[in-house]
Each structure stands twice: as structure tokens, then as C-alpha cells.
Amino acid sequence: MLNRKTQELLNYLSDSPGYVTLEELMQHFNISRRTVFNRLKEINSYLLDNGFEEITNTPRLGYHLKSLPNSHGLKEHQKFDKLTKKERISKELWELVDGKIISINKLALEYNCTRNTIISDFKVIQSENPTLKLTNTNKGKFLISNEKEIRKIVLKYIQLKDPIIMAELQKLKYDKDYKIVVRLLAKKLNVILTEKTINHIANYMKFMTYRVTNGKVVKSVDRRLASLGLKDFLPISKDTLDKIFPNIEFLDGEAELLGEIIASSQALNIDVSDDSLDTQFENLSREIIFRFIQVTTSPINMNPILLKMLKNHLYSTYFRTKLDFPFYSSEIERIRTKYSEIIKYTKVACRPLEKFLGKKLPDSEIALISLYLGAINYSDSFLEKPSEKLKNALASDVLIVCSSGIGTSAILHNELAASYPTIHFSPPLEIRELYKIRDLHGALNAKLILTTTPINSNDFSLPVRQINAILSKKDKGIVSDALNTYVTRLYQMSETTTGIADIMDVISSYADIKDYSALKDALTSMISPESNNKVDNSKQLRIVDLMSQNDIIFSKESTIQRVIEEGTSVLERKGVVTKDYLSEINRLISQYGNYMHLSNGVFLAHAEPQDGVLKTGLSLVISKKGIPLSDGSVVKLVFVLAPGTSEEHSKALSEIVSIARSKEKVQAIVDIGDRNEIYQYLYFNI
Structure with missing residues (x-):
């Protein structure tokens, strides 16, 4: 790529309609004759590398650029100057998967950036797509990945809803409605797909058609579907593709890949033969x-x-x-x-x-x-039977349409219900359920539709607002404005609650809230004193708050039952638990196995508060040699927890889990060997 000053000289020549003399260049740029010659030499080398003619030097007239890069190349691509880095990289990736040979110099010219910028782009592309294989030719970089890997890379960016890749796919015009194809194929396979998944696979099939009709066919077949209990996926997918491509043979590889994509997608139901x-x-x-x-x-x-x-x-x-x-x-x-x-x-x-x-x-x-x-943890409303779900939706103030799967749908519903408790939100609906409600029950009670997937607003008499399933600040603003406009009466009843939630969001962005519930109650009391119910929100206690140095002991016992007994005895002597507590822990282990083994040698022994807990407490038993469990794992740290009824132990529980996730932390605690130093380590490092 040319440096800035040489690029300026090229631009000057490109913008000049006729000849430019040496003296004019020297005077305009305030440079010497030698510097002009050096820059012209650099420019000619650059132009030749990028397929343009050299600058001509005509005696008594001056320098002239016959093939103007600004009209032939630079200005044609000025629109790319405004692309973000992410968009530019997606554009480069698409050119690679589209089979183009990419010249770094040409891309730098096209995007009006440096050569190093493009080189950096390629490093990002390869780090984000490690299976992608490139080779260098004398004309530039070229993609040599096998066809199956190319398809999987494009599918990845379809799932990520990459705007550049999606825009390129929209340019591929085919008569077939691939959404209908996907629905029919899923029905034959006894798979129920979410609307989002149907859209993803439909877009993939559009790209598949583009590749197959241009001779790029997936040919390798490894028969993995049948071995996984999906013996019908290959023949049924093959039958579907034979109808789409009646004149193309050897589609087994394509059919297997399509079957694998469907099997790996988010499905609401799937039947297997095993x-x-x-x-x-x-x-x-x-x-x-x-x-x-x-x-x-x-x-x-x-x-x-x-x-x-x-x-x-x-x-x-x-x-x-x-x-x-x-x-x-x-x-x-x-x-x-x-x-x-x-x-x-x-x-x-x-x-x-x-x-x-x-x-x-x-x-x-x-x-x-x-x-x-x-x-x-919050709501079971989305677990209703279909008939109850539709009945609930008919009585709702706001219809929620979410095609992201059950878990994400439930998160969205619960967040909306918690933020606006006086508004009745429907259970999350699939698009087909929304149309069923409209067709069967023309007059809806609802005032608004909130959807995570595009729907045709002309099909409904209600206003429609599109949001993300995991609400961003922008989404929350869209929801708030829509509720304020279309569900005014109900929304105003929730203003205080929502206002507090908004304040909490702002505070959370700039500060580490140690006691979320207490702060929320304090704000509620300040903003709306009459609605403040005095709830005892206990302080969230850390590990070091629940035990002292004396509650840490070293054990030479060889069985988990004896080690737990040692830890429970510590709590019993302090009046934290009764004798019944140990019996209940042993019963749970006997009934359910070693489920209390968290990870990396950390065991969390506990029962319910009603099983003999007098107050919240904790002990730690350390085994340097380790305690073998029946599944072959070895335990070195045994926490015996007496949980509180107000969940005041949740902070300590979070800290125990963080220890269990780190082999280094577990080993550090075991290696210390002194209870006072262990207590200090827990205080400062967990």
C-alpha cells in the first residue's frame, strides 16, 4: 500500500484532466525533483501490481494517467470506506467463499486502507475460522478448504445473523420457497424446529443451491447419522434434494450434510430410533x-x-x-x-x-x-399444555412471539413479567401459534405484539415491535415506549417498579452492587414509601463470614462418610446443626450418589434447612492425600454447609463454586497446610 504522501500525489494526477508538469508537482507538494521521481516510481510499481497502466511522461507536456484509478477503482469503491472493521472482514470472507482470488493490494485500494490493515483482517478471519484453509498464489490469496467446511463456515455466519453475509445471500434469487421445503422435510423426519431454525436452514439451502448449480458439491459421506440413531435422515434428505436438483447425480454428501445440520439445530422435538x-x-x-x-x-x-x-x-x-x-x-x-x-x-x-x-x-x-x-426459577407459565397456552394468550395484554427456543423464550417472558408486574404477558408463542390465535379468535384482548423474529405487521390489527430475546438497553427502550403508547393504563401502574429497575440497571453499569435486594428495597422505600413491605434482607455472607479458622480441619480419614462426619461435628459443637443433619446428608448420598462432588476435588456436603439446621454455618475439611470416590474421582476439599432459609449463604456458595472451577485454587488451599494462612487465603483470594 502507498504511504500517505505518495497516495496524495497519485490522487492529484488522477483528478487532473490533462497533463501535469514536473514543476507543477514540485511546487504543489513543495518537494524536490528527486522526491517526485521516487514517488512516481513507487506509484508505477503499485499501478502495475494492481492491473492499471503506468503513468506516461510526454516531453514538453508532462505526466498523464491514462487509466484513472479514481474512476476505475478508487471511486467505484468509495462506499467501502464507511464499512466497519467487522463489516469489511465479512465482505472479505464472502469473496473468499465465493471462490475469488484476493489481492491484498487490491483490497487495500478498494477499501482505502493500508496493506497492513488487510493483512490484519486475514489474521482475524483465520483465528475466527480455524478450519479455513488459504493458499497464496502469484495473484493473491485463495480458499482451498473442502466444500463441507465452506458450507459450515457460511452456516455459522447465518446463525450469527451477519448483515454482510445475509445481504449477499439475499442477492441470490431462486423461485423456490425454502422455508416450505424445510418445514416439509422436518415433518418427514419427525422433527419440530423453531421458526428461527427454519429461517437459518432455509438461508443455508439457498447458499447450497448456489454452490451446487455452480458445480460445488459436497461429495464425502461418512454415514455418521445412522450410527447416532438417525437412520432415516440420509434417505429422506436425499429424496428432498433429488426433487430440487433432478439433473444432478451424487448428492449423498449434500443429503448427509443437510441431515447433520437439521440434527444439530435447535429443535423443539426430535425422534430417534435408539x-x-x-x-x-x-x-x-x-x-x-x-x-x-x-x-x-x-x-x-x-x-x-x-x-x-x-x-x-x-x-x-x-x-x-x-x-x-x-x-x-x-x-x-x-x-x-x-x-x-x-x-x-x-x-x-x-x-x-x-x-x-x-x-x-x-x-x-x-x-x-x-x-x-x-x-x-421464576415461572412455569411457558410449560403449559397447548390448549392452556392459547387460552392464556387470549387473555393477555401483550403477546410475546419468540422463535429462539424454550429456554431463551422463558428468560424473555420472565424479564418482562418481572419488570412490568401489572401487565399480563402471554406465554412465548411460535409464529404459527400467533396466526392460529388470529385465525381462530379474530378479536384479541391484547394491545401489542412483541416479537423476536420478523413478522408481517399488515397481517395483524395490533401494533408490532421487534426486539431481541436477551434484552439490551435499546430493546428495553423499545418495550417501554410501546407499553407507554399502547398499554398506557397498565403501564402507568408499573411506572414505579419499572423506574426502580431502570435505576438499578444504571447503577449496575457503574458500580459493583454488593447487596442487590437491599439496594432495590431502599430505592423502593425512597421512591414509593407506601409500597415498601419491610422484608428482612439478610447480608450476603462470604465463606469467611460463615466460619472461623477453627472450623478448618485436616483429616486423615479415607472415606467420604467419615470426613463429612468430621465436618458436621464441627458445626454440631458450635450449635449450628443437630445430629439429624449428618443422617440426612448420608441419606441423600446413599440415594443419589456422589452428586455433591462439584468438580476438581471439591465436595459440598449439605441438606435442606429444615433437616436439622439451627443457623447458617460452614466448615472445611482438607485431605492432603485425597479421598477416593466410587466413580474414580478424588476429593481433597470437603465443605459442609448449613444453608439458611433466607439464602444468606448464596455468596459463600458462589465462592465455593469458583474454587471448584479452579484446579490451581484447590491445590493452593491443600498445599498451605496452616489453618490461619488458609483462612487468609480465602479472605483475600476468593
Whole structure:
């Protein structure tokens, strides 16, 4: 890429209609004759590299640029100057997957940036897509990844709703309605897909058609679907593609990839031929929910519908893991940020699933499962039977349409219901359910539709507002304005509650709130004293608040039962628990196994507050040599927790989980060897 001063000289020549003399260049740029010659030499080399003619030097006339880069290249691409870095990188990626040879110099000229900027772009592309393979030719970079990897990369950016990639796909014009194709295919496969998933696969099929009709066909077949209990996926997908491409042979690879994409997608229901797998996932769902209940000490209704939904979700997780289809979503980062505490507990709850899969779950999968577990803590309204769901929707003030799956839908519903408690929000609806309500019951009670997916507002007599499932500040503003406009009476009844929530959001952005509930009650009292119910919000206690140095002991016992007995004895002597508490812990372990083993050698022994807890307390038993468990794992730290009825122990619980997630922290505590120093370590480092 030319430096700035040389680029300015090129621009001057390009903008000049006729010849420019040497003296004019020297005077205009205030440079010497030699400097002009050097810059002209650089420019000619640059022009030749990028396919333009050199500058001509005509005696007694001067220098002239016959093929003007500004009209032929620079001005044609001025629109790219305003692209963000992310948009520019997506544009470059699309050119690669579209089979173009990319010259770094030409791209720098096209985007009016430096050569180093483009080189940096390619580093980002390869770091974000490690399976992508590029080669260098004398004309530039060229993509040599196999066709299946190219498809998976494009599918990733479809799932991320990348605006540049989506805009390029919209340019591909085909007569076929791929949404209908996907729905019919899913029906034949006995799979119920979310609307969002249908859109993703439809866009993928549009790209697939573009590639296949241009001779780019996926040919490799490894028959993995049948081995995973999906024996009908390949033949049914092949039959669908044979009808789309009647004159193209050897579509087995395409059919298998399409089947893998459907199996790995977010589905509301999926049938497999392996009954044993179905039983395993039902048992895993129960164990995950049970572990989540135990580690959070908060009750969850073991609803059979919830179990079925989580089981169906685990199928998607299983197929994505086995087929190597990572889950991508533009909402994942917001989920991680907004529900970090729930995700932390979900990681612990999902250890049985990781053991079953034989590998650690990616953070994106943990985040998805956390939506099911976290959302259920607040409301079971979305678990209603279809008939009850429609009845509830008919009586609602606001209809919620969410095609992002059950977990995300529940999170959205619960956040709206908590922010506006006097407004009746419908259970999250699929688009087809919304149309069914309209068709069967023309007159709706609702005043507004909030949707996470585009719908045709002309099809409804109600105003429609589109938002994200994980609400951003912008989304909250859209919701607030819409409620204020269309549901005024009800909205005004919620103004105080909503105002407090908004204030809390602002404070949370700039400060670390140590006691969220107490601050919220204080604001409520200040803003609306008459609505303040005096609730005793106990201080959230840390590990070091719940125990002293004397509650830390070193054990030489070799069984987990004896070590727990030592830890419980400490609490019993302090008057924290009764003798019944140890018996209940042992009963739970006997009934459910070693579910209290969190991770990395950390064991959290506890029962319910009503099982012999007199007050909140904690003890820590350390085993340097380790205590073997029946599953082969080894425990080195045993926390015995006496939980409080007001959840004042939740901060300490969070700290214990953070220890369990770090092998380094566990080993550091074991290695210290002195209870006073261990207490100081817990105080300053956890």
C-alpha cells in the first residue's frame, strides 16, 4: 500500500484532466525533483501490481494517467470506506467463499486502507475460522478448504445473523420457497424446529443451491447419522434434494450434510430410533436438574414437560458435539454477561453430561442449558399444555412471539413479567401459534405484539415491535415506549417498579452492587414509601463470614462418610446443626450418589434447612492425600454447609463454586497446610 504522501500525489494526477508538469508537482507538494521521481516510481510499481497502466511522461507536456484509478477503482469503491472493521472482514470472507482470488493490494485500494490493515483482517478471519484453509498464489490469496467446511463456515455466519453475509445471500434469487421445503422435510423426519431454525436452514439451502448449480458439491459421506440413531435422515434428505436438483447425480454428501445440520439445530422435538438413547437423556435431564437444585439450594418444580424439553435440548447438544457442529448465536455473549451466576452453577450441574459425552462442553452449550435452568426459577407459565397456552394468550395484554427456543423464550417472558408486574404477558408463542390465535379468535384482548423474529405487521390489527430475546438497553427502550403508547393504563401502574429497575440497571453499569435486594428495597422505600413491605434482607455472607479458622480441619480419614462426619461435628459443637443433619446428608448420598462432588476435588456436603439446621454455618475439611470416590474421582476439599432459609449463604456458595472451577485454587488451599494462612487465603483470594 502507498504511504500517505505518495497516495496524495497519485490522487492529484488522477483528478487532473490533462497533463501535469514536473514543476507543477514540485511546487504543489513543495518537494524536490528527486522526491517526485521516487514517488512516481513507487506509484508505477503499485499501478502495475494492481492491473492499471503506468503513468506516461510526454516531453514538453508532462505526466498523464491514462487509466484513472479514481474512476476505475478508487471511486467505484468509495462506499467501502464507511464499512466497519467487522463489516469489511465479512465482505472479505464472502469473496473468499465465493471462490475469488484476493489481492491484498487490491483490497487495500478498494477499501482505502493500508496493506497492513488487510493483512490484519486475514489474521482475524483465520483465528475466527480455524478450519479455513488459504493458499497464496502469484495473484493473491485463495480458499482451498473442502466444500463441507465452506458450507459450515457460511452456516455459522447465518446463525450469527451477519448483515454482510445475509445481504449477499439475499442477492441470490431462486423461485423456490425454502422455508416450505424445510418445514416439509422436518415433518418427514419427525422433527419440530423453531421458526428461527427454519429461517437459518432455509438461508443455508439457498447458499447450497448456489454452490451446487455452480458445480460445488459436497461429495464425502461418512454415514455418521445412522450410527447416532438417525437412520432415516440420509434417505429422506436425499429424496428432498433429488426433487430440487433432478439433473444432478451424487448428492449423498449434500443429503448427509443437510441431515447433520437439521440434527444439530435447535429443535423443539426430535425422534430417534435408539430407545436406549432416549432413556439415557431422560436420566441425564433429571440428574442435571437435581444437581442444579442442590448446588443452588433453590427449589425447582420437576415438571414432566420441563424434563421433556430439556431432554430434547440435550439431543441437540449431543448431535452438535458428535457431528462437530458448534452452536453460534448473536445472543450468546449477552447471555454470558447477563446470567453469569446461573451459568456458573449450570457448569457444575452439567458434569454428568460431560462425562457421558467424554469431553467438556463449550461455553455456548453451557449458556443454552443455563437458560432452561435459570428461567424455571421464576415461572412455569411457558410449560403449559397447548390448549392452556392459547387460552392464556387470549387473555393477555401483550403477546410475546419468540422463535429462539424454550429456554431463551422463558428468560424473555420472565424479564418482562418481572419488570412490568401489572401487565399480563402471554406465554412465548411460535409464529404459527400467533396466526392460529388470529385465525381462530379474530378479536384479541391484547394491545401489542412483541416479537423476536420478523413478522408481517399488515397481517395483524395490533401494533408490532421487534426486539431481541436477551434484552439490551435499546430493546428495553423499545418495550417501554410501546407499553407507554399502547398499554398506557397498565403501564402507568408499573411506572414505579419499572423506574426502580431502570435505576438499578444504571447503577449496575457503574458500580459493583454488593447487596442487590437491599439496594432495590431502599430505592423502593425512597421512591414509593407506601409500597415498601419491610422484608428482612439478610447480608450476603462470604465463606469467611460463615466460619472461623477453627472450623478448618485436616483429616486423615479415607472415606467420604467419615470426613463429612468430621465436618458436621464441627458445626454440631458450635450449635449450628443437630445430629439429624449428618443422617440426612448420608441419606441423600446413599440415594443419589456422589452428586455433591462439584468438580476438581471439591465436595459440598449439605441438606435442606429444615433437616436439622439451627443457623447458617460452614466448615472445611482438607485431605492432603485425597479421598477416593466410587466413580474414580478424588476429593481433597470437603465443605459442609448449613444453608439458611433466607439464602444468606448464596455468596459463600458462589465462592465455593469458583474454587471448584479452579484446579490451581484447590491445590493452593491443600498445599498451605496452616489453618490461619488458609483462612487468609480465602479472605483475600476468593
